[in-house]
Amino acid sequence: MKNQKITSYVALMFDDIPYSEEKALAREKIEAALNAEFDKIDGSSSNDSAFEELIEKYGKLSQMARLAGYPEGSAEKWRTFDKAVSLSELKKTVRKQRVRAYITALFAAFTLLIFFRSVYLLITKPSAAWGNFIITTLAAMGAFIPFRKYRKAEKTAGRKKYDTAAYKFLQSGCDRYSKRLINSIALMFAISFILAVSQLITLWGSGSKSAEFIESILQNGILIEIPIFILVKNIMCLRIFSHRIKTPHGALYKKHVIIITSFSALYWLVSALFTVLFSKKFAYPTNVLDVCALIFCILIFAYNMTLRKKITYKNIVVNKPRIAVVTSAAVLISGTLYLQRDTWYTQRYINSVPIVEHNTHKIDYDDNTGIYTITKTTDDFKILHLTDIHIGGSLYSYPKDMKALNACYTLIERTHPDLVVVTGDMCFPMGIMSLSLNNAAPVHQFAAFMRNTGVPWAFTYGNHDTESVSTLDKTELDEVYKSLSYKTSGNLLYPYVQPEIMGRNNQLIELRNADGTLNTGLFLIDSNAYTGEGINTYDYIHDDQVDWYAEQVERLNDEAGHTVDSLVFFHVPLQEYRIATELYLSGSDEVKHYFGENPGDHGGITNDRVCCSDYPSKLFDTALALGSTTGFFCGHDHYNNASLEYKGIRLTYGMSIDYLAMPGIEKETKQRGAELITIHSDADWELEQVPLAVVS
DSSP states (O other), X not given: OOOHHHHHHHHHHTTTSOBOHHHHHHHHHHHHHHHHHHHHHHTTSOHHHHHHHHHHHSOSHHHHHHHTTOOTTHHHHHTSOOXXXXXXXXXXXXXXXXXHHHHHXXXXXXXXXXXXHHHHHHHHOHHHHHXXXXXXXXXXXXXXXXXXXXXXXXXXXXXXXXXXXXXXXHHHHXXXXXXXXXXXXXXXXXXXXXXXXXXXXXXXXXXXXXXXXXXXXXXXXXXXXXXXXXXXXXXXXXXXXHXXXXXXXXXXXXXXXXXHHHHHHHHHHHHHHHHHHTGGGSXXXXXXXXXHHHHHHHHHHHHHHTGGGGGSSSOOXXXXXXHHHHHHHHHHHHHHHHHTOOOOTTHHHHHHOOOOOXXXXXXXXXXXXXXXXXXXXXXXXEEEEEBOOOBOOSXXXXXXXXXXXXXXXXXXXXXXXXXXXXXXXXBOOOBTTTTBOOSSHHHHHHHHHHHHHOOXXXXXXXXXXXXXXXXXXXXXXXXXXXXXXXXXXXXXXXXXXOOSSSSSOOEEEXXXXXXXXXXXXXXXXXXXXXXXXXXXXXXXOOHHHHHHHHHHHHHHHHHHTSOOEEEEEOXXXXXXXXXXXXXXXXXXXXXXEEEOOOOSGGGSSXXXXXXXXXXXXXXXXXXXXXXXXXXXXXXXXXXXXXXXXETTEEEEEOOBOOSSSSTXXXXXXXXXXXXXXXXXXXXXXXEEEEEHHHHO
């Protein structure tokens, strides 16, 4: 049995001796002879005293050489500095070989992918396959040329003498790439199985054919190309180092490679079979693969920290600062990628949502102005006002997302509206608060949900819909909404063109009577998000937005020949909401209270009873001057649901849906619900609060 002290002492004796295969063999024999002698001494002495006794007798390299059977003068001969390869020479050679290894691996991975695609095309579309075969041939040549130079250089390298620094460099390279090769084997199996199984489950779930499965795998081939590239590169790079020195653990290393390969294949085969066979028992079977991947990573990490030391020159050196930096970077990157995932945990429920019975009205869209026109087929027209739905779209938020969608459906099914208007914060891409940064999935989910109800809907943006940390910015999310809008869905009234003013979405929906006469203008105005001047410094409705509103009101008045009634929807309340609230609480008769309450700081986010912008907007004063708008509707404050009339304009907070954003709000009930606006044929309107607790 090897004694580690003996191994270290012998290494010290050979530290200043240039490396050669002959001397590596001598070192092995001397170490074996000393261990045999140590076993004889250790029978009658303690371990430490036995080692001291051994060193007393064989403390010099010449004495060790004689013990191992070498002739007198061998040690002096080994110390003779024949011409040895220096570290600088070696590094130049290794650098060239590594470049060739990288190029070869890159083209080899690409060749493999193109080859399989060529074979697939040869079976399915023979006429299109030959072009791919030509590309395969060119890629193979791109791999063969540097590989031939690599092989030629390795043949001439042979077993040379290396000075101490060069030898240590080769040892370090062997340790580094032996670790990387084993880890790359594990990585290749993990990625290949995860890709194949996830695609298989997805395609089975959608009822696709086997050809579509293969096509999907080939389209995602880059995910397999990467581990293949890493694997080939590590094999070639390990060869560069291990070919130049006699590795002491060559046979054992091969056993480790076989064991890791077999274990990885078996582990992922079992994981894949389990996931596929029991996929119908899990709501989201791909999450099983995530758990399997996590366990696999832990097992490979444990191997690297323990058993790997048996096949390296040196044990793993724990560099705490480096581990901390690498771990932090890995957590940050993987965490960000996880939070950005496009997840559809609510899809099964959405697919089960039935159509809600509602009146059918004629809807037209003007491609030039971006204005939707709804021509009524009934005397009364009902608008359901929803706000602050806050869909997270993550596994963490899934139970709360389900509650939010259920609440929306309950309110829609109860009221049978002709139109649903959502005043912002449909999404909640707030990272650790919702465990999601994705604001695309919630939009797609709610759009699919509303499409299944069949009820037309429109919305204004809220401050959370396009957070700075979210995956899509306002331009990208605008494109998503356009792709889901009326020409595609038949019920989302989102304009394909916008007025050239501030805001993400400013639109007018004209509500007309059956005879075509104007009834009411429905303005959806973006209250914008943040000014960027501080945390939660809310923006406001800007002057150019108000000017656009005034122009549209005057245009409607000119067409009708009288002042046309209008309602305005936005997310963040105007400062006039605060003024009206303070007047009401002071008992002033300038304000009329219709219903609802304003509990102030109940939500724990702000101490303000009305969380409005610090910047004033001229919208309220402009509306007063024009005399058209009789009602403003907003959200944002979640707990506030009061409806007050101030200077002849009704200022109404929407009851919120939120189960996720405000701490503890999931358990609250009295603030949750909606408002039903009923517009009559003479443009008069009535407003009814619809608490969820009453209808559930």
